[in-house]
Amino acid sequence: MEEYLRIPIQIGREGDISEYAKERGKAIVPKWSNEWNILDDEELIHYFKGCVLLEEYLYPGGNGIGSATSTKFIYRTIQERRLDEDWSLADWAMQTASNPYVPFDTGNRHGATTAAELFEWSNSHERQRREEEVEADRRRVEKKKMKAEAHAERLRLKEIRDKELGYK
Numbered sequence: 001m002e003e004y005l006r007i008p009i010q011i012g013r014e015g016d017i018s019e020y021a022k023e024r025g026k027a028i029v030p031k032w033s034n035e036w037n038i039l040d041d042e043e044l045i046h047y048f049k050g051c052v053l054l055e056e057y058l059y060p061g062g063n064g065i066g067s068a069t070s071t072k073f074i075y076r077t078i079q080e081r082r083l084d085e086d087w088s089l090a091d092w093a094m095q096t097a098s099n100p101y102v103p104f105d106t107g108n109r110h111g112a113t114t115a116a117e118l119f120e121w122s123n124s125h126e127r128q129r130r131e132e133e134v135e136a137d138r139r140r141v142e143k144k145k146m147k148a149e150a151h152a153e154r155l156r157l158k159e160i161r162d163k164e165l166g167y168k
Contacts, residue, residue: 005035008050009043017057036074041083048074048089052097061098067105075103087115094118 011017036047051071059065075093078084091114093103100106104118110125112118 009046011053012046012049017053052093056097067101069099069101071102072105090115
């Protein structure tokens with residue numbers, strides 16, 4: 001197995017960034033590749049964990065990597081394989097990585113520290129957005145109705161004025 005795959009798997013398995021990995025870290029953090037698809041399920045999970053730990057060490061706070069993180073793509077592969085249905089790996093990543101793009105590519109976690117909290121916020125936000133949209137539609141209809149009523153009143157008054165002036 002290639003070193004750039006083997007070392008993150010080892011780091012993820014042990015949960016420790018060895019001195020060797022610290023020295024060689026940038027050379028083994030994945031860049032826009034999906035070569036991890038060749039890994040079996042267990043290796044893939046350790047590879048993801050190792051990459052999260054490496055990125056956190058090399059790019060604290062996500063500075064210098066941010067949305068360019070490959071870990072979000074690795075995690076998508078984990079989701080496609082249904083390896084984290086209880087969200088425990090996502091929770092671990094959210095608590096380990098300070099980069100908000102790990103693991104869900106959100107860019108802003110809105111204070112959530114677990115996947116469930118993030119989903120709850122997202123659902124609540126979506127509900128609120130829909131409610132606001134319904135309210136905005138209601139206000140648009142009301143405004144249109146008021147304009148129509150005002151226009152009808154102007155026409156009525158014009159008709160009265162025209163009669164008084166003998167135009168009709």
